[in-house]
Amino acid sequence: MTEKTKRERPAFNKIISAAIESHYNNIQTNRPMGYALMAPNPLVEIAYAAGIQPAFPENYAAVSAVKHLSRKYCETAEAHNYAPDICSYCRNNLGYVYDSKENPPFGGLGRPDLLLLTSSACTHYFKWWDALHEIYKIPMIYINTPRVMEPQAMPDYYLAYAIREIEAAIIQVEDIAGTKITHEKLSQAVTLSGEVVDYWHKLLDLQKAEPCPVNLTDISNALFVLIALVGKQEGVDVIKTVYDETKQRVTDGIGIFTKEEEKHRLMWINIPFWFNLGLFGYFEKRGCVFPLSDYTQYIWGTTKMDGAKPIESLARKALEGELNSSLDDQIEKMLVDIKEYHIDGIIAHSNRSCRVLSVGIPDAVKVIQKELNLPSLVLDGDHTDERVYSDANIMNRIEAFLEMLG
Amino acid sequence: MSNILEHMARVIQDASMVLSKTREETGCKMIGIFHPVVPEELIYAAGLRPVRLFPYIDDFITEGDAHLQTYLCSNVRAVWDQVIKGKYSYFDGAIIPRSCEAVTFLYQTWKRHNPYPFIDYINVPWKRSENAIDFFAKELGRIKNDLEGFTGKEISEDSLHNAIRVYNRNRGLLRKVCELKKAESPIISSTETLKVVMSSFILDKEEHSGLMEQLLAELSKRSQGPRAKVRLLVTGGCVTDARLWEMIEDCGACVVADDVNNGSRSVFTAVNDTMEGPLTALARRYVMVPCSFNTANADRFTYISEMVMESNVHGVIFAINRNCEAEKFDYPNLDLKIREKFDLPTLHIETDYLTDMAPLRTRVEAFIEMLNAKGG
Numbered sequence: 001m002t003e004k005t006k007r008e009r010p011a012f013n014k015i016i017s018a019a020i021e022s023h024y025n026n027i028q029t030n031r032p033m034g035y036a037l038m039a040p041n042p043l044v045e046i047a048y049a050a051g052i053q054p055a056f057p058e059n060y061a062a063v064s065a066v067k068h069l070s071r072k073y074c075e076t077a078e079a080h081n082y083a084p085d086i087c088s089y090c091r092n093n094l095g096y097v098y099d100s101k102e103n104p105p106f107g108g109l110g111r112p113d114l115l116l117l118t119s120s121a122c123t124h125y126f127k128w129w130d131a132l133h134e135i136y137k138i139p140m141i142y143i144n145t146p147r148v149m150e151p152q153a154m155p156d157y158y159l160a161y162a163i164r165e166i167e168a169a170i171i172q173v174e175d176i177a178g179t180k181i182t183h184e185k186l187s188q189a190v191t192l193s194g195e196v197v198d199y200w201h202k203l204l205d206l207q208k209a210e211p212c213p214v215n216l217t218d219i220s221n222a223l224f225v226l227i228a229l230v231g232k233q234e235g236v237d238v239i240k241t242v243y244d245e246t247k248q249r250v251t252d253g254i255g256i257f258t259k260e261e262e263k264h265r266l267m268w269i270n271i272p273f274w275f276n277l278g279l280f281g282y283f284e285k286r287g288c289v290f291p292l293s294d295y296t297q298y299i300w301g302t303t304k305m306d307g308a309k310p311i312e313s314l315a316r317k318a319l320e321g322e323l324n325s326s327l328d329d330q331i332e333k334m335l336v337d338i339k340e341y342h343i344d345g346i347i348a349h350s351n352r353s354c355r356v357l358s359v360g361i362p363d364a365v366k367v368i369q370k371e372l373n374l375p376s377l378v379l380d381g382d383h384t385d386e387r388v389y390s391d392a393n394i395m396n397r398i399e400a401f402l403e404m405l406g
Numbered sequence: 407m408s409n410i411l412e413h414m415a416r417v418i419q420d421a422s423m424v425l426s427k428t429r430e431e432t433g434c435k436m437i438g439i440f441h442p443v444v445p446e447e448l449i450y451a452a453g454l455r456p457v458r459l460f461p462y463i464d465d466f467i468t469e470g471d472a473h474l475q476t477y478l479c480s481n482v483r484a485v486w487d488q489v490i491k492g493k494y495s496y497f498d499g500a501i502i503p504r505s506c507e508a509v510t511f512l513y514q515t516w517k518r519h520n521p522y523p524f525i526d527y528i529n530v531p532w533k534r535s536e537n538a539i540d541f542f543a544k545e546l547g548r549i550k551n552d553l554e555g556f557t558g559k560e561i562s563e564d565s566l567h568n569a570i571r572v573y574n575r576n577r578g579l580l581r582k583v584c585e586l587k588k589a590e591s592p593i594i595s596s597t598e599t600l601k602v603v604m605s606s607f608i609l610d611k612e613e614h615s616g617l618m619e620q621l622l623a624e625l626s627k628r629s630q631g632p633r634a635k636v637r638l639l640v641t642g643g644c645v646t647d648a649r650l651w652e653m654i655e656d657c658g659a660c661v662v663a664d665d666v667n668n669g670s671r672s673v674f675t676a677v678n679d680t681m682e683g684p685l686t687a688l689a690r691r692y693v694m695v696p697c698s699f700n701t702a703n704a705d706r707f708t709y710i711s712e713m714v715m716e717s718n719v720h721g722v723i724f725a726i727n728r729n730c731e732a733e734k735f736d737y738p739n740l741d742l743k744i745r746e747k748f749d750l751p752t753l754h755i756e757t758d759y760l761t762d763m764a765p766l767r768t769r770v771e772a773f774i775e776m777l778n779a780k781g782g
Contacts, residue, residue: 081754
């Protein structure tokens with residue numbers, strides 16, 4: 001078993017928790033409400049501009065895992081013939097859909113009025129939303145975009161295709177919401193989204209400080225704002241609070257540890273084990289902090305959102321980000337960031353449920369080892385299905401790795 | 407058995423040897439492709455030989471796992487394993503489509519380790535709108551440029567039309583053979599048909615079409631086979647292991663229709679290049695290939711339904727490879743709809759590269775016995 005940390009968390013976690021609770025309350029009350037894919041999804045800003053409340057099944061799957069409900073939901077989905085080799089986010093959600101829903105976390109995810117999908121992640125999501133479409137028989141708005149293997153040399157027609165997809169989606173959303181999304185409304189939502197993104201970048205930059213001001217669990221918590229509250233003033237207000245507090249911590253030299261106590265600065269690759277966030281507390285007990293993760297760094301907030309060009313910004317959002325790019329591109333970024341964040345070890349989660357973030361990990365860690373001479377540890381697991389997680393094996397391997405780090 | 411069918415079966419059995427010999431004798435450069443969604447006509451028009459990739463050799467995966475984790479489809483891992491072991495020395499490159507996760511992410515591994523001079527990635531749209539077709543035509547234009555860069559020769563409009571003609575002829579002939587399976591007493595078995603289709607992945611298309619014409623002439627003289635008492639439809643993704651089809655037939659059933667990548671999905675419809683440019687015509691045809699990764703469940707059900715009705719099917723086998731996430735995702739809804747709409751029994755079996763057929767046989771036997779008891 002992992003030990004729990006007793007360190008004082010940054011105060012902003014309470015503000016984010018309140019924002020999450022408020023979001024789930026809104027899901028219960030606001031209509032129309034649509035299930036939106038979390039992967040960089042331009043339909044979030046469009047939904048807010050149209051007065052549609054987005055809800056995020058992936059976030060709810062992670063919440064369910066934190067509450068140790070994923071076993072129950074996965075088993076329910078499997079009883080409905082969704083095989084265990086399907087991503088556990090999907091099984092969590094489909095299990096929840098078929099579940100009796102007695103006392104679900106945050107009062108539940110509610111029954112959606114529409115579905116908001118992009119293809120910027122993986123086939124699982126297309127098939128997942130398609131399955132929800134079959135179950136609920138409600139309208140689905142779907143933005144298809146190509147995968148961009150070489151972002152520096154993206155052909156113009158990729159952007160043109162994405163723009164036409166966004167334009168078509170706006171017409172569909174207007175039809176469902178019964179409201180016109182004026183240029184002003186869309187521009188305002190994109191401007192607010194851009195402000196969140198700008199704060200996010202500044203926040204991530206602060207993590208370069210020694211001692212590292214906050215840990216990966218805190219940043220992962222704040223990620224909710226970058227995904228779910230983009231396009232709302234509330235999102236800007238919350239992320240500004242997070243940034244201000246973190247900046248103050250850097251100014252005051254306050255970190256998870258003192259500079260002397262901070263023994264190792266590690267990078268976490270892939271999604272955390274949501275059912276065992278206490279693992280990060282264990283690392284803290286051993287003087288290790290995680291200033292850097294591809295999960296918080298390269299997936300969301302990678303697009304400069306320009307209110308003067310709202311449709312182009314939204315199209316670029318659908319095209320950019322780690323989930324729609326290539327591992328080679330990520331490796332290049334990691335090699336730079338590992339140095340800038342003063343990282344001295346890599347923990348990579350080979351996540352059987354998230355192939356987009358996992359395929360190529362063996363190659364990535366080899367490149368990092370070769371180029372930067374950094375030690376790395378690859379852990380096999382799953383982001384939400386704790387039935388495939390072996391605590392004893394994982395802890396043995398981590399223990400050996402930390403001993404080697406010294 | 408017909409000499410032609412024997413030859414086609416040997417081509418599948420000895421695919422690696424056949425390709426190696428062809429490369430040596432003709433000097434024609436070979437480009438590997440995955441899935442029936444890559445417009446092969448483009449490669450053919452460039453004067454190259456498109457060859458469908460599947461594990462040509464029965465060999466345990468020993469080196470591929472160092473790059474591609476074991477929770478990915480083993481068919482894809484097996485191909486990669488054989489590539490990096492140097493078993494496919496006759497290839498000059500590959501074009502990998504955005505399709506299932508394993509194939510999509512294989513591209514990145516392939517590019518990083520770069521075993522051949524040419525590698526490209528093609529974004530197949532996951533939609534069938536005019537916007538998607540327009541995009542796909544432009545993507546094909548990019549691939550055309552890349553191929554021209556590789557060969558140093560322009561791909562002319564005439565050569566594209568010629569390639570479309572060659573492929574349309576071949577698919578038309580293949581469809582004729584597949585049609586023969588629908589008869590009450592088919593004159594060709596489902597395993598034979600599978601091998602006829604899969605041999606077209608390996609042989610030169612014109613050579614294959616010549617063989618097909620001879621085969622159809624031969625088959626027209628064949629006496630009727632036994633009545634297909636139990637008529638099955640098999641659906642799945644890459645169900646390339648002929649042992650499975652042989653086993654089903656051995657258990658007393660006939661696969662009269664299929665919905666697999668190496669079957670009907672490869673041969674359905676022609677490219678119509680009479681009304682629009684060849685790239686748009688190719689885009690329009692290939693975007694419709696009903697693979698699971700880009701096809702909504704409702705559209706897949708329509709495709710399967712037509713076959714169920716046309717072929718008088720008695721039962722459906724879902725033969726889905728382990729870790730084939732798209733097919734596994736479609737299974738629950740398709741299964742439910744098939745049972746509800748057609749009142750047909752279904753069986754789900756999990757297949758895998760080099761899988762042990764014995765446990766599968768027990769289940770398939772029981773399923774077929776049940777169908778027999780129902781009177782087929």
